[in-house]
Amino acid sequence: MAEDPGRAFVTGEASEVPELSRSSESANTDISIEYEQADSVFIFQTKVNISGLTEDGRIHFGTALQKLADELVREVIIIEGDSRPHDVSKPEVTASAVSQAFKALSERRRTPNQSQNQRSRIELSIQLIGMATLLFAGVMGSYLEEKWQVSLFSILAVLALICNGYTIWRRI
Incomplete structure (x- = not known):
């Protein structure tokens, strides 16, 4: 039986996006990544500094960030499952597994010039x-x-x- 890879949800209020003037000031936007799985929920807070970020841009950025988070979650679960001994039933996601998953995901996403x-x-x-x-x-x-x-x-x-x-x- 395959494990549920879980799902990451990106949340944030529209009021968190400051109105930008025409100057080159950067927008500081708080975006939360909430991860839910059958037995766990994690919320990760991140700050994004993008000049000229509009409401529509924030939504699209959040969607892209959510897709990346979902891919990383799937890769972590694959790596954790491969390294877990057969007699251990509960997953144990270590920093090493996350690091390996990030490296594997980065290698896969890299396109040759x-x-x-x-x-x-x-x-x-x-x-x-x-x-x-x-x-x-x-x-x-x-x-x-x-x-x-x-x-x-x-x-x-x-x-x-x-x-x-x-x-x-x-x-x-």
Whole structure:
């Protein structure tokens, strides 16, 4: 039976959002995160400092914050469940579990920038070239009767070694 991951609720009063002037003053908004599960309720208070935060902006910010809190709660429960001994029935969420969950969530949410995408495409191309040259070198190994066949086999084998060596080097 799967455990109930619980749900985080973001609350706050509209009166907590100060009216902003056209100056560059920052808005200090109190937002509460209330976490409910079958046997526990936690309220976390946080202060947000955003310049120009409107009522609609506060609502959308609170919704986004709630989604992030829900994701973190689910990740904490997964990590806690994986590390809990089988003879212990009650969950024990430690600081370490929360830290591991936050790191895992951050890694998952991180999107590669354009240069990383370009680099991975180049690496994929090199891997495909290495695979194709290994295939052709294997086929050519059966036909080493003339000098040009031996030369082509040697070129393909060296190219395959270079491509695979580069791929291994990039992963280390």
